[in-house]
Amino acid sequence: MRLLLDLARGMLARRRRQTLVSVFGVALGVAFFIAIAALMRGFQTYFISQIIDVAPHITIKDEMRDPPPQAAALAHPEGAVAIAGVRPQDRVRGIRAAGDKLAMLEAMEGVAAAPVLTGQALLRYGSRDVSVTIVGIDPVRHARVSNIQKDMTHGRIEDLRATANGLIIGEALAQRLGVGLGDTIAAVSPRGVTLSMKVVGLFRTGIQTLDQQQGYALLKVNQVLQDRSNVVNQIQLRLRDVTRAEPLAREIEARFGDRTESWEEQNKNFLTVFVIQNAVMYSVTGAILLVAAFGIYNIISTVVYEKTRDIAILKSLGFTERDIQMLFLVQGIVAGLLGAVLGCVLGAVMIEGLAQVRFGVEAPSGSDRFILARDWRVYLLASGFAVLAAGIAAVIPARRASRLDPVQVVRGAA
Amino acid sequence: MSDGPADPPLLAAERVTRTLPEGVTLVADISLRFARGEFVAITGPSGSGKSSLLYLLGLLDRPTEGRILLEGRDTAELDAEELAALRLARLGFVFQFHFLLPEFSSLDNVLIPIRRLGRLDAAAARAQAMRLLGTLGLDAAATKLPEQLSGGMRQRVAIARALANDPALILADEPTGNLDTKNAAAVFDIFERLVREEGRTVIVVTHDPDLARRCSRRVHLVDGRVVSDGPASG
Numbered sequence: 001m002r003l004l005l006d007l008a009r010g011m012l013a014r015r016r017r018q019t020l021v022s023v024f025g026v027a028l029g030v031a032f033f034i035a036i037a038a039l040m041r042g043f044q045t046y047f048i049s050q051i052i053d054v055a056p057h058i059t060i061k062d063e064m065r066d067p068p069p070q071a072a073a074l075a076h077p078e079g080a081v082a083i084a085g086v087r088p089q090d091r092v093r094g095i096r097a098a099g100d101k102l103a104m105l106e107a108m109e110g111v112a113a114a115p116v117l118t119g120q121a122l123l124r125y126g127s128r129d130v131s132v133t134i135v136g137i138d139p140v141r142h143a144r145v146s147n148i149q150k151d152m153t154h155g156r157i158e159d160l161r162a163t164a165n166g167l168i169i170g171e172a173l174a175q176r177l178g179v180g181l182g183d184t185i186a187a188v189s190p191r192g193v194t195l196s197m198k199v200v201g202l203f204r205t206g207i208q209t210l211d212q213q214q215g216y217a218l219l220k221v222n223q224v225l226q227d228r229s230n231v232v233n234q235i236q237l238r239l240r241d242v243t244r245a246e247p248l249a250r251e252i253e254a255r256f257g258d259r260t261e262s263w264e265e266q267n268k269n270f271l272t273v274f275v276i277q278n279a280v281m282y283s284v285t286g287a288i289l290l291v292a293a294f295g296i297y298n299i300i301s302t303v304v305y306e307k308t309r310d311i312a313i314l315k316s317l318g319f320t321e322r323d324i325q326m327l328f329l330v331q332g333i334v335a336g337l338l339g340a341v342l343g344c345v346l347g348a349v350m351i352e353g354l355a356q357v358r359f360g361v362e363a364p365s366g367s368d369r370f371i372l373a374r375d376w377r378v379y380l381l382a383s384g385f386a387v388l389a390a391g392i393a394a395v396i397p398a399r400r401a402s403r404l405d406p407v408q409v410v411r412g413a414a
Numbered sequence: 415m416s417d418g419p420a421d422p423p424l425l426a427a428e429r430v431t432r433t434l435p436e437g438v439t440l441v442a443d444i445s446l447r448f449a450r451g452e453f454v455a456i457t458g459p460s461g462s463g464k465s466s467l468l469y470l471l472g473l474l475d476r477p478t479e480g481r482i483l484l485e486g487r488d489t490a491e492l493d494a495e496e497l498a499a500l501r502l503a504r505l506g507f508v509f510q511f512h513f514l515l516p517e518f519s520s521l522d523n524v525l526i527p528i529r530r531l532g533r534l535d536a537a538a539a540r541a542q543a544m545r546l547l548g549t550l551g552l553d554a555a556a557t558k559l560p561e562q563l564s565g566g567m568r569q570r571v572a573i574a575r576a577l578a579n580d581p582a583l584i585l586a587d588e589p590t591g592n593l594d595t596k597n598a599a600a601v602f603d604i605f606e607r608l609v610r611e612e613g614r615t616v617i618v619v620t621h622d623p624d625l626a627r628r629c630s631r632r633v634h635l636v637d638g639r640v641v642s643d644g645p646a647s648g
């Protein structure tokens with residue numbers, strides 16, 4: 001093996017410039033892959049962490065995934081009965097036996113659960129009306145499933161309990177209404193209930209729809225406002241291990257029958273975009289590596305062509321076809337490895353270069369620079385792919401070399 | 415010098431014919447035996463099949479009919495890898511062109527077959543290669559690249575490489591074809607020593623009647639057939 005390496009080195013050294021060019025091609029492919037992956041994954045990881053941070057990991061809703069079967073359809077399972085235009089008999093009842101379900105969920109390891117009643121309301125202050133979603137919460141439990149405490153700029157979530165009809169709203173909403181901390185505003189629900197509520201806290205999440213159109217009140221208070229006593233229409237869960245969200249959601253839905261959505265399902269649109277983004281990224285860098293692989297194919301082919309005599313003498317000396325094949329495969333892999341190492345260095349330099357870039361504008365994320373993921377596995381993946389591509393590129397000329405008939409060459413060279 | 419009655423000859427060709435797929439016959443119905451310590455010249459006009467015969471005897475090519483036996487073993491039964499292993503360990507080739515690897519020094523070129531065989535450790539392999547270069551008067555050339563050597567020196571390095579694994583049989587195809595008379599005589603001096611002092615068998619294709627006369631036996635080919643086989647001085 002050492003001998004093959006020495007021979008390979010000697011042969012590549014003869015074509016130093018060409019070798020350098022193809023090594024550099026591989027390096028560029030690897031470097032771009034690493035840099036782009038750092039950018040995209042950085043952004044995506046940031047985005048997902050924001051989602052995971054703000055939204056519940058799992059939401060149990062007071063809906064069924066499919067409408068309940070109608071009696072007529074049940075009576076004629078095979079029959080050509082189609083029922084359309086079914087209207088709900090009475091208003092949605094909320095999650096049945098929410099208390100029992102909550103207790104079961106809270107008994108699970110690594111799961112925090114909180115009951116919620118959401119409903120629309122009109123907030124009125126002076127002559128201004130703004131339609132909002134009021135989220136009725138249990139402050140102690142809610143603190144365990146969400147980060148609103150962290151996002152609060154004034155007051156605390158427990159203040160809801162200290163004040164009768166307390167309300168926490170977004171800063172942007174407060175600005176629109178022209179209210180401040182301690183002001184009392186009127187809330188009118190679609191059922192016609194009017195409560196006078198006191199602003200006890202303000203928050204800012206950075207997400208416009210939340211900051212402008214959401215308010216928090218006590219669960220009990222919202223039940224009164226919505227005229228739905230003892231009703232809970234959502235159970236929100238937070239998990240210690242986010243990756244369990246999807247399977248756990250399926251498990252809960254199977255057990256309870258209530259529609260249960262993981263954060264992944266709720267953000268399917270974004271995640272699909274990410275999948276497409278990643279596909280584009282991998283194909284572009286894959287294409288660069290493919291071009292680099294052609295470079296390697298080219299140089300190994302050239303070397304095989306130029307080294308016909310050397311191959312012939314090695315074979316006549318007693319080198320086997322396998323030896324010759326390995327000799328050129330090694331050259332491809334060495335070129336791929338050199339390219340990979342150089343590419344990793346170049347990629348790291350590019351990432352640090354990107355890290356220096358300042359946009360000069362304050363982004364909503366509070367950062368004015370690229371969010372970069374520095375993950376050693378990306379380096380490993382890119383390098384592995386480069387070496388593999390180089391190896392494959394070398395296989396074809398290597399096989400050609402190994403099949404060369406020394407007699408033909410020796411005869412011709414005399 | 416000759417084999418005992420029970421011993422098989424070092425190399426034997428039995429009714430060997432080599433025909434190309436296109437129908438050209440390179441050599442036809444050749445039967446020859448070569449004993450240990452023989453110094454054989456193969457002569458004949460251009461195109462008479464001398465090289466073709468040498469490639470067959472050297473296991474680089476396979477006969478289409480007949481068989482080649484090396485030390486009593488029928489080589490037709492061996493696969494390509496086994497033939498390669500035999501060439502590596504038992505045979506040494508010298509061609510008209512030296513075929514030295516241009517990127518490597520004389521020493522490294524001689525080391526290639528030794529390292530491939532892998533019987534010696536690095537130090538012993540080096541010592542063996544240096545000893546061979548030394549006996550051929552190439553001590554000073556050891557670290558030089560082929561392009562830095564004269565034609566005669568290159569050919570002697572090629573001979574050193576052929577001798578690297580201490581082969582029983584050396585096959586040479588017009589090894590002096592590119593050399594002047596003095597260098598050609600030097601190459602034959604080496605061959606003579608290999609036969610006389612070391613008991614090896616040397617089979618050499620040559621055009622030169624003077625050089626052929628230095629051998630102990632001469633096989634003359636015409637149109638791919640042996641027309642005479644006897645003492646060279648005749």
Ligand SMILES: Nc1ncnc2c1ncn2[C@@H]1O[C@H](COP(=O)(O)OP(=O)(O)OP(=O)(O)O)[C@@H](O)[C@H]1O
Binds near residue numbers: 411459465
């Ligand atoms: N691949 C081939 N295709 C067709 N004819 C071939 C081929 N190889 C050899 N020949 C022919 O076979 C014959 C024998 O060739 P060979 O090289 O063995 O002769 P030679 O005695 O070594 O000649 P020289 O003295 O010129 O080296 C020649 O006529 C040659 O033209």
Ligand SMILES: [Mg+2]
Binds near residue numbers: 464465466587
């Ligand atoms: Mg010839």
